[in-house]
Amino acid sequence: MVEPIKLSTREQRERLIETAHYNLFLLRAEDVIIDLLTDSGTSAMSAEAWGAMMRGDESYAGARSWYRFRDTVKDIFGFEQVIPTHQGRAAEHILFGVTVKPDSIIPNNTHFDTTRANIEFFGGKAIDLPCLEADDLESEYPFKGNMDIAALENLIVDEGSERIPIIMVTVTNNSGGGQPVSMANIREISRIARGANIPFYIDACRFAENGHFIKRREPGYENTSAADIAREMFSYADGCTMSAKKDAFANIGGFLCTNDAELAQRERNILILTEGFPTYGGLAGRDLEAIAVGLREILDEHYLDYRLLSTRYVVEHLRELGIPVVVPAGGHAVYIDSRRFLPHLEPLQYPGQSLAVELYVEAGVRGCEIGTVMFGADPHNGDERPARHDLVRLAIPRRVYTQSHMDYVLEGLNLVWERRSDIRGMRIVRAPKYLRHFTAEFDWI
Numbered sequence: 001m002v003e004p005i006k007l008s009t010r011e012q013r014e015r016l017i018e019t020a021h022y023n024l025f026l027l028r029a030e031d032v033i034i035d036l037l038t039d040s041g042t043s044a045m046s047a048e049a050w051g052a053m054m055r056g057d058e059s060y061a062g063a064r065s066w067y068r069f070r071d072t073v074k075d076i077f078g079f080e081q082v083i084p085t086h087q088g089r090a091a092e093h094i095l096f097g098v099t100v101k102p103d104s105i106i107p108n109n110t111h112f113d114t115t116r117a118n119i120e121f122f123g124g125k126a127i128d129l130p131c132l133e134a135d136d137l138e139s140e141y142p143f144k145g146n147m148d149i150a151a152l153e154n155l156i157v158d159e160g161s162e163r164i165p166i167i168m169v170t171v172t173n174n175s176g177g178g179q180p181v182s183m184a185n186i187r188e189i190s191r192i193a194r195g196a197n198i199p200f201y202i203d204a205c206r207f208a209e210n211g212h213f214i215k216r217r218e219p220g221y222e223n224t225s226a227a228d229i230a231r232e233m234f235s236y237a238d239g240c241t242m243s244a245k246k247d248a249f250a251n252i253g254g255f256l257c258t259n260d261a262e263l264a265q266r267e268r269n270i271l272i273l274t275e276g277f278p279t280y281g282g283l284a285g286r287d288l289e290a291i292a293v294g295l296r297e298i299l300d301e302h303y304l305d306y307r308l309l310s311t312r313y314v315v316e317h318l319r320e321l322g323i324p325v326v327v328p329a330g331g332h333a334v335y336i337d338s339r340r341f342l343p344h345l346e347p348l349q350y351p352g353q354s355l356a357v358e359l360y361v362e363a364g365v366r367g368c369e370i371g372t373v374m375f376g377a378d379p380h381n382g383d384e385r386p387a388r389h390d391l392v393r394l395a396i397p398r399r400v401y402t403q404s405h406m407d408y409v410l411e412g413l414n415l416v417w418e419r420r421s422d423i424r425g426m427r428i429v430r431a432p433k434y435l436r437h438f439t440a441e442f443d444w445i
């Protein structure tokens with residue numbers, strides 16, 4: 001899909017962002033020049049996927065498109081039970097709805113915002129156990145998405161396995177800088193989970209990118225195919241949640257998998273209530289077709305090489321400019337460290353939000369704060385504390401932008417970098433209790 005880009009002036013953008021209460025989610029998309037808000041649902045579909053959509057079978061029950069979707073998911077992910085949902089968070093909502101009790105604890109390498117919010121919504125506690133290397137944004141450790149295995153073992157001993165209905169790991173670790181998780185780490189988590197009789201789930205959104213990092217960085221996988229790496233990753237798990245808006249190139253869609261038939265039955269009961277009949281979930285037949293094609297295409301290693309190299313291109317150029325960025329380069333996004341970019345601001349002055357707003361004003365580029373705005377508030381008591389990091393994520397849609405678009409982004413960032421000492425912090429004027437970053441209103445301090 002080729003989309004036109006509408007140019008705007010700096011004065012226009014100053015007005016537009018003020019009208020949007022300095023929240024980039026509240027802008028009209030057409031007022032954005034380069035949109036790096038998310039890689040979710042924003043990828044370009046292929047001729048094959050569009051062709052398959054034309055063959056979508058829209059029968060209510062047992063559609064041809066459902067079987068194509070189910071068989072593809074089973075083949076790649078290897079789970080017995082496949083439950084289609086309209087996107088990843090719907091899969092999370094169903095999974096946690098049947099497993100989380102008010103005193104439950106769910107560990108993850110780092111929970112994504114919707115995962116955390118869904119657990120908290122059902123009264124559970126979402127705990128992040130990133131590996132120690134993840135804290136050092138400048139460390140070149142190749143698998144900074146790993147979970148801290150010792151911390152996981154301690155948590156099980158301290159809290160008891162009966163309080164932990166699920167152990168999760170997110171590949172790649174979106175909120176932790178888009179960093180990959182090694183196969184060795186996945187294997188270890190699985191061993192511990194099985195030893196404690198706790199189901200192990202993978203948040204699989206970017207499974208193919210994670211797999212390609214394994215191929216390129218983990219000894220022993222150099223000659224293993226992307227499909228075989230994926231199958232091995234999921235063979236260690238008892239289930240997964242998936243947003244097909246990422247590593248399936250689809251504009252919408254997701255699924256929930258498990259090997260537990262009894263659990264799947266309870267999940268389908270909720271599915272029928274909230275999403276739809278079990279052979280379409282929240283999706284049209286044409287969406288099921290697009291996902292089935294996308295899941296095959298994402299395992300093309302030429303594509304995966306290009307994907308990882310193009311993200312690295314941006315990271316390397318930012319480093320040359322002296323701009324603080326999370327290294328090594330992740331898969332789907334570039335993460336700028338706004339605390340080091342704006343060292344004169346406190347975390348509770350939301351440096352990530354300031355930087356994201358300034359980049360929009362400067363160049364019309366839309367990124368996303370991943371820091372204290374997103375994770376700083378405790379919905380149980382309204383307390384506020386600095387998040388572990390304050391990052392600005394520039395997520396790169398798949399197969400959409402060229403190198404010259406990314407060069408434009410680099411120029412815009414450099415202009416903001418040159419006037420960084422003049423940039424002010426922000427305050428929150430209004431915010432909801434859950435997922436506040438989507439709708440909060442801000443102003444300059």
Ligand SMILES: Cc1ncc(COP(=O)(O)O)c(C=O)c1O
Nearest residue numbers: 040087088089112114174205243
């Ligand atoms: C790691 C991770 N998990 C879950 C989700 C939720 O998926 P969806 O947006 O399809 O609900 C996302 C979306 O960005 C994600 O990045």
